[in-house]
Amino acid sequence: MIVHTIHAGNIVLPDDSRILDVGCGQDPVPEASVLLDRYLNYDGERLGPLRTLGKPFVLADMHYLPFKDKSFDFIVSQGVVEHAENPALVCTEFSRVSHAGVMTLPTQLHERISAWRYHKWFCVVENDVIHFIEKPLRLFPMRMEGEFLNFYHSHPGYFTLVYRWEDGIKYKVINFSTEANFESYLELLREGWGIVGR
Numbered sequence: 001m002i003v004h005t006i007h008a009g010n011i012v013l014p015d016d017s018r019i020l021d022v023g024c025g026q027d028p029v030p031e032a033s034v035l036l037d038r039y040l041n042y043d044g045e046r047l048g049p050l051r052t053l054g055k056p057f058v059l060a061d062m063h064y065l066p067f068k069d070k071s072f073d074f075i076v077s078q079g080v081v082e083h084a085e086n087p088a089l090v091c092t093e094f095s096r097v098s099h100a101g102v103m104t105l106p107t108q109l110h111e112r113i114s115a116w117r118y119h120k121w122f123c124v125v126e127n128d129v130i131h132f133i134e135k136p137l138r139l140f141p142m143r144m145e146g147e148f149l150n151f152y153h154s155h156p157g158y159f160t161l162v163y164r165w166e167d168g169i170k171y172k173v174i175n176f177s178t179e180a181n182f183e184s185y186l187e188l189l190r191e192g193w194g195i196v197g198r
Helices: 087-097 108-114 146-154 182-192
Strands: 002-004 010-012 019-022 034-037 057-059 074-078 100-106 121-126 129-134 160-166 171-174
Touching: 074 087, 087 129, 087 171, 108 121, 121 160
Parallel strands: 019 034, 019 074, 034 057, 074 100, 129 171
Antiparallel strands: 002 010, 100 160, 121 129
């Protein structure tokens, strides 16, 4: 089976794979066995109305997935986990209910340009560990137009982070308000700009 994702490309899985699409929103994965989203109606963070493609749909929060351990072979999560109040809990739940999966998230560059107020984390991958780094409260969006807009559409790797995992997600959550050694994470942000370890 080939799973068609927007940002992670095509993923080859066994034909009998059970796939959960978490935060399916307006662009569900057609090959998913089950779709899950927190909202039925437009919530201001989604780019369009919910679509379910006639698939089994579960209304639930990704922090508390209503499934038994290892119910799925693969989880797809596209542009969702950066919204999480508690990404550690989300990663734990993903690892609990599935054997493997893929997350796509905005790179730090994309976050700085777009300055989404409802995204709570910069996401950086280093040494196969995904770091969720608390965003400052104030970022100012940049207008994407002209040649930069062309660059944006022709170079998606600079703007989308793809994190594939198996047998559990390796993660670290860094809150500047509580992290004693935050200088090392500032360095991670300076070096990576969201594309380290790709």
